[in-house]
Amino acid sequence: MKVNYQYPSPSMCFQQENLTVLGLSPDLSREEKVSFIGRLKHPLVYRDAMLMLREIVISDMGHKKKERVEFYAWLENEIKRRVLEHEKFMPEVRDKLSTQMNELVKDLEKKESEIRKLSQLKNDLQKNIEDKDIWKEYYKIERDFWSFIRTRDIALWWILDPVITVHPDQISFEAFSLDESTYGCLSIDRQEFKTKGTPKLGTTNIDFSAKLAREMARFRTYTQVELSINPEGFTIDSGIMPEYLEKKIDLPETWIKGFNQVSAAACLEGIDIELNPIDMYDICSFLRRHKARKSPRDMRWILKPNKRIKIILEPWKKTLELTAVYKGNTYREERIWGRRRWLVLEKIIPITESFIVRLLGFGMPQFIIANMGSFKMTVGFTSWSANDWVKGTAFNVLAGFIGEGNYDKVYELMKEKRVLSMTEINESLDDFDEETNRSGIGMLLRRGEAYYDPLIKKYRFRHLCNVPIPEKLYEVSELEKNVESHIKQPLGNLHIEVNADQQLEVSNVYTIRGNAHTLTILQFDQDRQISKVKCDCREFKRGSKNISSPCSHILALYITSMNFLNFTFEPEKEYNIQDLEEIIR
Template identity: 30%
Template sequence: MNLSLAYAAPSFIREQSGQSLFSFAPNLKRAPVFFEGGLRDALSVRDALLCLHDVVQSNFDTRLTASDWDRILDPVATVARDQLFFEAFSGDESSYGRVAVRPGALQNIERWESGTTNVDFTPQLAGAIGTIRSDKDAHFQVDPEAFEVTTESQSRRERKVKLPPSWLRGFLNVQSAMTGELDSFELGRADARNLLAFLKSHKETFGPRALVFHLKPGQKVEAVFEPWNHKMVLTSSVYHGDKEAEVRVFGRRRLFLLNRILPKAKRLRVFLSGSGLPSFWLADLNDDVQFQLAISGWTTRPFAASGLHLSEAQTPLAADVVRRARESLRADEAMDAEALTRALNIVPGDARRALTLLCAQGQAMYDLDVRAYRKREVVDVPLDDLGMVGDPKRLTDARALVAQGKVKVESEVASPFSTQVRGVVSGTRGDYQTSVTLDSEGKIVDADCECAWFEHNALRGGPCKHILALREAVTNAATDVAPKSEEWWATLV
C-alpha cells in the first residue's frame, strides 16, 4: 500500500501580530483535522517537539544505508478532546517518541476538531522551533485551510510513500509492550543526569554493554554499567514494587535522546518490561506537557522485529464486538477495558481482546501515562480492510504444526487466572520440550522451549513457533469452555 502525503506548503513558524505562530501543515489526503489556539508554555512545547525531532533523525543501527532513510514517515499528529499528541519512530525504528500537550498548556482555543493526520516536520521547521523564546506569546495551529489561503498552488508538495509493514508492526509492538507487566520507578533528575554523564564519559570497546537495574522493594535503585561493572546508587530513586528484579537494558546510548529535556523535566518515570525487552521513559516537563521515549530491547532489533504482539491472545472475536468497540472508542476517544466492558456489556476478556485488535488494525493506541486506550487511526480505514493485517509467518507455521499433529500436550494445570501447559512439539530438527503459561485470556506470560531460536532469543523476540503451537493446541481444544475468570464475571452480569 502507498501512503499519499500532500501538503499545501511546508510547516512554518513566523512572527504574526506580535506573537510566534506554530503552523503545522497536515496531510491534505486525509480527513481534515483542526486545532487553533494559544500556548501558555511555549518553551515546554518547543523542547518536547525538538526531542521528537531528535528521535526522528536518530539512527543507532550502523547497518542502515541512505536508501533506508527514504522510508521514514512524517510524524502522526492526533487532535483529541483532552490533548494533542505527536508520534514518530527513529530512522532505525528502534526508538519511538511521543509528545502530549494537554489543555492546561493551551489558552484562547479557537477551533478544535478531533482526528489524526500526518504533519510536515522538516529539519528546517525544527530549526525554526528552536528560535522560540519566552518573551513572546505563541499561537499553535494544525489547519489545512490556513495553508490553502496563505500559499500559492505551486507550493503544494505531494509524494507517495510505500507504507512499510515494519512501521505498522512497530506501533503494534509498542502497544503490546506497554500493556505487559512492567517494573517501574521514579527516576530523580540528578540520578538521570549522572547516568547519562557516566555513559558520555565512558566508551565501551567490548561487551557486554548493558545498563543493569537492580530493583529491591523499598530500597534505592542500583545501576550497574557493563562492561566496567561500575555500580551507581540512585540516591533519589526508590523502587516501590512488590518483588525483587534485575533488568538489563541494551542499546543504552539511545537514552541520550532525553538530553535536551532532562534539565527541564519536573518528573521522570521509568517502566521496564524485562531484560532485553523494551523500556519506556516518561518525562513530564510540567503538568501539561509530556515527552515519552520508548526504546526496543536491542538497537539492532527494531520494534517491528520484536514479535511481542504474538504473545497476545489469538482467540477469535465476533466481528460485531470489534465493530461496536471501534464505535465506542470513536465516541469516547479514550477508555480502558473496564469502561468498554460496561459500555458493551461484554466480559472483560473480550473487551481487552477487542482493544488489542483495534491496535493491530491501526485504529487505536495505548497511553501508558493514563493506562487507557485512545482513538488514533494511523490510516483512514482499518488495516484489515486493506488486506494489510494477516497472520504472521510464525503464527501460520505454528498452526500448521497443530494441523499436522506434531503437538502433544503432556500436562495442563489450570488455576482461576492462569494455565500452565507442558508438551512436546516436533520440529524440523527433532522433538522439543515446550512449556507455556497463559493468563485467563490466553496471553502468553511465560514460556520455555528447547529449540535454538528460543535459546538465542528467549521471549525477547516474541514466542517461537513451537510455543505458539502448544498454545494453539490447548486453546483449540478448549474453545467451548470459558476460562474460570470469565465464568466468574458471567455470574455478576
C-alpha cells in the same frame, strides 16, 4: 506501502501582530479535516519536547555494513589477471628493464636543465590560472550545497512525517525512529492552550521540516507562540497563494508494523521505577562521556527492596548509585541493551519533574515516561539497536490480543467515544465476552486505528495512515493460531508450585504433532513478573531461549497463567487444576 501526502502549504513560523504563529500544515488527503488554534502557556517546554521528538525521528543507531560486492568482484578478477601476466612475461621482463633503465639515465642527464626551466614556467602559469580560474570557489560552494541538502532532510521527512492527533482532552504528536527501534509520543493537555474557536478532532500527518525545527529553536521566554493546525495552509502577507506541497512516498512495511507493535508492548505489565532528573542526568552524563569499544554493552539494574537503586555499566564495571529507592517486594536484576539511545532524553532533563522507567523483563522493551507538567513524553525502546519492533517478541499475544474478535463493533465504538479503557469497552459491548472485546481492540492496534496511552491506561482512536493498511501487515499470524490452539487443550497437566518466598512455577504439558508432548515451564517472582522460561520443543531450543523469543507453548501458558496470578497461594504448596477451580468457586 505507497502513500500520498497532500499539504496545502509547507509548515512555517511567521509573525502575526504580537504573536509568533507556529503553522503546521495537515495532510488534506485524510478523511478527517483536523484543525486547532491555541496559544501555548509554556512555549519553551513545547520547543524542547518537539526538538527531542525530532531527534527520535532522525536517530539511527543500528550498525551499518557497507556493501562492497562490486569492489570484491573486481579485486578477484584483477588478482587473476596479474597472476597470469606475471607467469607469462616474467622471464623477459628483467633484461628488458635493465636495458631501458640505462637508456633513461643517459637521457635524464641531458634533460635536467630543460626540466628546471619547465618547472619554473609551470609555477608561473599556475599562479596566473589560480587568479583567473572560475572554479576557484568550487569546493566551498560544493560544501555549502551538501550542507543545504542535509539540513533540509527532504528524503527523511518524506518518509517519517510525524502524526498529530487532536483528542477531546489532549493533543498528541507521535514519531518513530529511522532505525525502527525508538518510539516517541508527546501529549499536551488541552488546558495548556488558550484555545480559539472550536477544534476539529482527528488525526493527520504534519509537514515538519528541519527548517521549521530551526525556527522553533529560536523561541525564547518572551516569545508568545500560537499553535495553528490549518487545513487551508499558510503564507506570509504578500498576496501570494500558499504553495501546494505533495509528497509521494513508499513507506517501509517494517516501519508500519513496528509503529503498530508499540501499543501492544505498552499494554504489558512491568516494574515501574520513578527517577528524578538528577538520576537521569547521571545516567546520560556517563553514557555521553564513555563509549564502549567492546562487549558487553549493557546496563545492569540492581533492585533491592527499600534500597537505593544501583546501575552497573559494562564493560567498565562502573556502578552508579541513584537517589531513587526501589519499592518492589523482591530482589531482582534487570539488564538493558541499546542504552546509548537513552541519550535522546538529554534535551528534556532540565524541564522534567520526574521520569517513570518501566522495565518489562529480560530482552523486552523499556518505556520511559517524562512528566513535564501539562506536557508528557512517552518513549519506547527495543532491547537491541539491531532489532526493530517487528523482530521482537510477539507482543500482541503477550498482551492477550489473539484473533480478530469483534473488530467492527469496537471500531464503531472507539470512533464515537475516541478515548476508552478496557473496562469501559467491556461495559459498552456487554453482549460479547472480555476476550472477544480484547481481541477486537487488538485488531484496531494492528491496523493502526488506535494506540494505547500508558499514562491513563486507555486506548485512543487514531488512523496512522491516510489509506487502509494492507491485510498482510495485520493478519493473524501462524504463531497466534498455534497459541489459540494450545489454549483450547485440556489443562489436566497444569501445575503451580509455590515456594516460601511466594514465587510461582507454572508448568503444563502440551500435545504436539499427534502423540508427541512438550513440557513448558514459567517462573514468576513475587511481583508476578516472568523470571525464567523453559520449553522442550524444538522451536524454543532453536531460538535465544528466553522471553524475548518465545514459542507458542510459552505464550499459551502465559495467557493461561494470567487467570491465576492474582490468587493468594499458601507457601510451599503445589496446586493442580482441580485446586485452582476450587479457589475460583
